[in-house]
Amino acid sequence: MMRLKRFRPVAITQTAVAAICLIASWSAAAQVITMASTTSTEQSGLFSHLLPAFKQATGIDVKVVAVGTGQALDMARRGDADVLFVHDQAAEEKFVADGWGVKRYPVMYNDFILVGGKGDPAGVRGNDIVAALKKIAAANAEFISRGDKSGTHAAELRYWKIASPDAKGSGYKECGCGMGPALNIAAASGAYVLSDRGTWLNFKNRDSLAVLVEGDKRLFNQYGVMVVNPAKHPHVKQAEAQKFVDWVTSPAGQGTIAAYKINGEQLFFPNAGSN
Known part of the structure; x- marks a missing residue:
């Protein structure tokens, strides 16, 4: 009669546990991006409507720091944000021309x-x-x-x-x-x-x-979105930030923006693809 070998459980060292936790934390961190944006997008309630839909579509969380557009641009220049969602087109275009942003995308207006x-x-x-x-x-x-x-x-x-x-x-x-x-x-x-x-x-x-x-x-009040240039700040989560840009300018993201209303009145009008 064949005797079955008994397998002893392998002991997991504290070092191995720490390594597993570190990898898990890295993975979790990769799924959170920081967005520098304006007080108007936050205080209008748009982000509480928009960002859950983005997370459901991609699994990525967005941490929003809502300040004035000038402060948001300064924050990105320091490397403290991955993506920008702001509304001063002239300043945004200069930001990209100076090499701080990868590309500016129009996203909506009011x-x-x-x-x-x-x-x-x-x-x-x-x-x-x-x-x-x-x-x-x-x-x-x-x-x-x-x-x-x-x-x-x-x-x-x-x-x-x-x-x-x-x-x-x-x-x-x-x-x-x-x-x-x-x-x-x-x-x-x-x-x-x-x-x-x-x-x-x-x-x-x-x-x-x-x-x-x-x-x-x-x-007229135009909003734009930009990924911060990783050539300036290598720690920028470019791939995840670009996923946000791609989603918010896609039919799904644009439809989510259009669907946000208060008392039946639409707050923002999507116009991705416009100049």
């Missing part, structure tokens, strides 16, 4: 709006942002600027440069804050403020605020 107290003390209501700012300056009406190098702040400064480059009025104040806090300050004081429409639609503390200026073609 628009800026001028918000203020329903009483509209400076009489700005209409569809001309430049005329509105001229009236605010002339009336010394209170205006809250984000003052944070964000895409919204950059747009606001462009409009002021056309409207009243030398004098914004004594009511002009910089908060150095994100879009939500700027709207809160405006709500508390009845001040005017330039906002992206997405954050406004998700903003609950409107009090006596209303949209006063909209529809000016100059208020």
Whole structure:
């Protein structure tokens, strides 16, 4: 009768366990990317809608650091992000031209709006942002600027440069804050403020605020996405970051963006493939 050999279990050393854990942690880390983005994409609620769908499609988690666009670009230059999702096209194009980004992809747009107290003390209501700012300056009406190098702040400064480059009025104040806090300050004081429409639609503390200026073609607000150049920072997770870019500009990602609505109103409009 054949005797079966008994196999003794192989003892796993502490070193082997540590190696297995290290490999597992490396694998897990490879599935998390850091995105530097704007306060408007986060405070509008878009990412809580968009990123779970991306993870379901790819298994990749995204850690979002929401700051102004200028700060997001600076963060990427330091190598502290893998991918950017921002909205200052001129600054984005310079970022890529200077070698910090691999390629810029348009992904979606919405628009800026001028918000203020329903009483509209400076009489700005209409569809001309430049005329509105001229009236605010002339009336010394209170205006809250984000003052944070964000895409919204950059747009606001462009409009002021056309409207009243030398004098914004004594009511002009910089908060150095994100879009939500700027709207809160405006709500508390009845001040005017330039906002992206997405954050406004998700903003609950409107009090006596209303949209006063909209529809000016100059208020167009384009968003772009870019992978940080691994030639500048070799630790950048280029493959995983590119998967995000590919997904968010694909029919699946674009459809997810279009599907995000508040009270039936669409916040962002996908336009991947546009210039």
